[in-house]
Amino acid sequence: MRPVNTPHPETWLKVTPSGLFCEPGGFFIDPTRAVDRAVISHGHSDHARPGHAHVLATRETLAIMTARMGEGRAGTAQQALRCGETLEINGVRLWLRPAGHVLGSAQVCMEWRGSRAVVSGDYKRQADPTAAGFEVEPCDLFVTEATFALPVFRHPPPETEIARLLRSVALFPERTHVVGCYSLGKCQRLIAMLRQAGWDRPIHLHGAHQALCRTYEELGVRLGTLRAATVARKEDLKGAIVLAPPGAVADRWARRLAEPVVAVASGWMRVRQRAKQSGVELPLVISDHADWDELLATCTEVQAPEVWVTHGREDALIHALGLRGIKGRALHLVGLGEEEDEVEVVTEDPAA
Numbered sequence: 001m002r003p004v005n006t007p008h009p010e011t012w013l014k015v016t017p018s019g020l021f022c023e024p025g026g027f028f029i030d031p032t033r034a035v036d037r038a039v040i041s042h043g044h045s046d047h048a049r050p051g052h053a054h055v056l057a058t059r060e061t062l063a064i065m066t067a068r069m070g071e072g073r074a075g076t077a078q079q080a081l082r083c084g085e086t087l088e089i090n091g092v093r094l095w096l097r098p099a100g101h102v103l104g105s106a107q108v109c110m111e112w113r114g115s116r117a118v119v120s121g122d123y124k125r126q127a128d129p130t131a132a133g134f135e136v137e138p139c140d141l142f143v144t145e146a147t148f149a150l151p152v153f154r155h156p157p158p159e160t161e162i163a164r165l166l167r168s169v170a171l172f173p174e175r176t177h178v179v180g181c182y183s184l185g186k187c188q189r190l191i192a193m194l195r196q197a198g199w200d201r202p203i204h205l206h207g208a209h210q211a212l213c214r215t216y217e218e219l220g221v222r223l224g225t226l227r228a229a230t231v232a233r234k235e236d237l238k239g240a241i242v243l244a245p246p247g248a249v250a251d252r253w254a255r256r257l258a259e260p261v262v263a264v265a266s267g268w269m270r271v272r273q274r275a276k277q278s279g280v281e282l283p284l285v286i287s288d289h290a291d292w293d294e295l296l297a298t299c300t301e302v303q304a305p306e307v308w309v310t311h312g313r314e315d316a317l318i319h320a321l322g323l324r325g326i327k328g329r330a331l332h333l334v335g336l337g338e339e340e341d342e343v344e345v346v347t348e349d350p351a352a
């Protein structure tokens with residue numbers, strides 16, 4: 001608990017139209033508009049916007065931003081900070097800790113005059129072979145997402161979902177399994193988990209997924225043999241696994257595959273109705289976001305008396321936190337939750 005003479009975090013961490021602003025440090029965290037100084041939690045486009053003058057993030061996030069936005073648009077000046085390293089900016093101590101969400105994702109930890117705030121960005125507690133695991137940082141204020149903050153959202157162990165996919169592949173060797181998944185994070189996590197489960201055949205990729213897989217490999221994540229799905233013959237894709245953006249799996253692109261079994265890997269697949277409406281035959285509940293239990297456990301473990309909720313289903317979470325003696329506040333930050341899992345699979349832009 002914060003000693004009585006330290007400032008309340010809301011006196012130095014401000015909610016502005018551009019996002020969270022650390023006033024004494026003079027920097028924004030995941031700003032929604034181009035700013036002078038930005039600290040970026042991870043590379044998803046709703047957190048990492050183009051056009052900032054100065055960007056501080058992990059080396060991996062900077063590389064992902066550059067790969068997606070192009071040289072120059074991912075910060076005129078880039079500064080890499082390793083998890084565990086500490087910087088001092090105008091009297092604010094700043095450090096990063098892994099968030100377990102995607103490669104390079106980090107929680108932004110700040111301390112000013114003895115008062116500590118942690119902005120977690122997006123995070124999950126499940127194991128992910130492509131992202132360093134979430135680390136608990138005790139704080140006075142914890143800022144959390146709430147994408148899946150309803151008791152109905154409980155993600156099963158991801159290994160069981162991968163096993164379901166491989167069982168289906170074994171059952172239908174004449175058909176192509178096309179798995180809809182987001183291009184940053186989910187795609188590479190699925191590949192790595194398939195490899196862990198012993199799938200050593202080539203994995204085929206939609207064009208939208210190829211660049212970031214290359215970036216992951218350049219950053220040291222081994223994904224095995226990957227092939228472009230577009231140049232493969234229909235005959236060669238029988239019994240194969242193809243990864244594509246969620247928006248592509250149920251449209252014309254997938255119909256050229258051999259009797260495709262349409263799968264989608266997303267936390268939303270817990271809602272069977274949504275899976276059915278999207279024409280998904282094999283829903284896989286695999287999410288890069290914390291589920292209900294993980295959100296509550298994390299908000300408790302960080303021991304913060306106060307939790308701010310950036311976006312998502314804040315009402316249920318704030319109510320549940322109140323029952324545990326934790327004060328909750330909804331920030332209603334606009335512009336967050338517009339990428340990856342948080343978008344309905346049928347409306348996602350395959351080119352994004």
Ligand SMILES: [Zn+2]
Binds near residue numbers: 042044101340
């Ligand atoms: Zn994200």
